[in-house]
Every structure is written in structure tokens, then in C-alpha cells.
Amino acid sequence: MNSFRHRHRFVPGLSALALLITAAGCSSADDGTTTAVPSPDAEVTKLCRNLDTVLPAKVDGETRGDPEPASALTAGWGSPAIILRCGVARPPKMADPEVADGHDPDALPGGVNGVDWLMEKQDDGAFRFTTANREAYVEVYVPRGQDTTGVLVDLAAGIKKAIPEGIAS
Template identity: 70%
Template sequence: MNFSRHRHSSYVGLPALVLLIAATGCSSADDTTSTAVPSPDTKVTELCQNLDKRLPREVDGLDRKDPEPRSTLTAGWGSPAIILRCGVERPPKMIDPKVAEGGDADAVAGGVNGVDWLMEERGGGAYRFTSASRLAYVEVTVDKGPDTSTVLVDLAGAIKSAIPEGIAD
């Protein structure tokens, strides 16, 4: 009699285990964005950590949802609409004289609310912006959905207060 009761509880546990596995497979972790974490020097890392503390909780109406792996050098809003990486290398197009003169169609320089940017078209309606004239390069990748002007306006205050003007090494 004890044996049949034990068998019964095993069968009851099996559907619960299957349900748990199915729920885990469909969890919200599946839509987590992954991004490469920059590896700048100590001075730039400190500037980027300061920026992380000042970043807004919402950009273009999207809540902050940081990419994996978690780092004070990266941030995200939406899924995966907007990704910020601080401490990136200077983009080659930033020092190309054709870009400075407006000769490169897929890279344009400009400023938004006191922060200068190099804008590069990524295809499919996505853009990459890299800050210029700051002591650390901040890269913002915007998927085709968000309004890029709103994104840069929302981030400008934090960047101006955390990353001083100057030329990054």
C-alpha cells in the first residue's frame, strides 16, 4: 500500500516538473539583449561609472532594461531598441577628413543639446551615434523604432554632466 502511494506522488510531481521546465524556457530572460562591454583605461572607466549613475530611467518613453552581461559601462532602454556603451574606441570615420567635410553619405557629424555626435547609418533604419569632443567616447545604437532626436535629447544632460569636454585618447 505504501508503494502505490509513493508511485502516485511521483506522477503528480512529473506534470509540475514539466510545467516548471516549460515556464523557464519561456521566461522573460529570452528577450534580454547581449552586448559587448568596452574595456577602457581606469580614467575613462571612472567617467563611465559616473555617467551610469546619471543616466535617465526612461529614454524616448522606454524603460531602462540593461543588456547582458550587466556592467556600469553599458545601458539599455526597450528591448533592444536603445543600447549605450561608454568607453568605446574612437570610430575610424571620426578622424576621416571626408566625414568632417560631409563627404561620406553614411556618416554625418552634428550636435544635440550641447553634445556633439558622429551619426552612422547601420542599415534597416538603425543608427549608431558616437559622442565627440568628450574625454570618453559614448556610443548609442538606436534600433529603427525610437525617435533618434528624442533619444539624444534624453541622454544629453547625463553625458554633459558626467563626461567633461575634451579629446579622448
Template identity: 60%
Template structure:
């Protein structure tokens, strides 16, 4: 990867992310009742996710942190479930799909934003799910349909420093 591409914050929307294809071989206090399934992660992933929880931003793309129920160090939210992060999720099946790696899957795209590799999947209902690749634990960021029509790159840019600090490059269990 070209290291100069990672020196400036990216503002990648869906079309630009699709063009930057790469090969690809979910916190704490609860608020008003939004929910997110807590991943069943192994001990190594849980440790990394706890570290991630400590460095996650308080605000993402203008939205304040509002964690979902049940309260967990493996989940976080911003903007009343507009953005949900789950850490320690299983590897998405599309991550090993050769059609995605070759750029032949219209519903999934692989790309990098600020030094973090992501798999982006369109979700039923119009939202997106982004899952980190090439990290020692999988981190999933879901963006609701209400935000999916906007440029989602500031969301991924906001998470990049925390992910790079807490979840090292490697192969997830």
C-alpha cells in the same frame, strides 16, 4: 558654435542633423537577455563611465531602462535593446575621416544636439549608431532599426544632461 542653439531642446531628425554639420578633428541591472559587448576601456574612461551610469535617465523617449547582459557599468539599455548605450568605446574610424568632416559621406554625419557633439553612422540593417565627439570618453548610443525611422533627436536630447554632467569636454584616450 552658437550658444543660443543649445538653449532649446533640439528635435533633429536625420535631414536636420545632416544640415547642422560640424567639424569633428557605451550600467547596471540586467533584464530579459538582450546583450551588448562591454567595452575594454582604460581606467580614466571607466571612472567617467561609472559617473555616467549614476546619472543616466530611467526612461528615454518613452522606453524604460532594461540593461543588457552581461551586467556592466559600461552598458545600459532601454526598451529591450531598442536603445543601447556603451561607454568607453574606441574612437570610430569615421570620426577622423575627412569626408565626414566635409559632409561628403552619405553614411555618416557630424552634428550637435543640446551641447553634445555626435557622429551619426547608418548601420547595416537600418539602425543608427551615435558616438560622442570632443568628450573625455567616447559614449556610443545605438538605435535599432525599429526606432530609426522615427525622429531620433529626443533620444539624444535625453542623454545630453547626463553626458554633460559626467563626461567632460576633452580628448578621449
């Protein structure tokens, strides 16, 4: 797993739903967020570049402020940062029968507005979501205290438009 830095601030009153993500590399955008940039093949890179052009300017009310290093494969919103990484490897839990059967409480399958996700609760209370049944894996990290439903709703249209349904290689 890639090394990363985390800086979290708890924001009272925001719900952290069980639709989730662990980012490989994120911290607050205002504090110099750094994020590991994926290195997918050319076909997936093209899909991810298309996704970058249709991502919303705001996610869950947070303004876009991309992490460093600058890349069309990563995006960020708010502080602490919601981080999107396109072209990541398939998460090991995606093939885990315990997850598919809903028996792993920290990793659950689910869908929001036509996009299927693997939702993984992180030890620090954050969530990592990874798209399923798409030609590229898109990972979204939602810090502890953020409303995960709003994040996934806001990202769904762009993902559906840029990343076709199918099986990622």
C-alpha cells in the same frame, strides 16, 4: 569588430532621423539582450561609472532595462533595445575627412543639446551615434524605427554632467 546578435521589429509611425548608431552587440532587452562591454583604461572607466549614475530611467519614453552582462559601462532602454556603451574606441570614421566635410551621407557630424555626435547609418536602418569632443567616447545604438532625436535629447544632460569636454585618448 565584436560579434553581435540583432533582432529588430519595425514600428510604423516612428521616424528614424539621421542622427544615429550601430551597436556592437544588441538585441531586444525582452529577448535577452547581450552587449559587448568596453574595456577602457581606469580614467575613462571612472567617467563611465559616473555617467551610469546620472543616466535617465527613461529614454524616448522607454524604461531602462540593462543588457547582459551587467556592467556600469552599458545601459539599455526599451524593446528593441536602445543601447549605450561608454568607453568604446574612437570610430575610424571620426577621422575621415569625407565625414568632417559632410560628404559621407552615412556618417555625419552633428550636435544635440550641447553634445557633439558622429552619426552613422547602419545597413539595417539602425543608427550608431558616438560622442565627439568628450574625454570618453560614448556610443548609442538606436534600432530602426526609433526616433533618434528624442534619444539624444534625453541622454545629453547626463553626458554633459559626467563626461567632460576634451579629447578622448
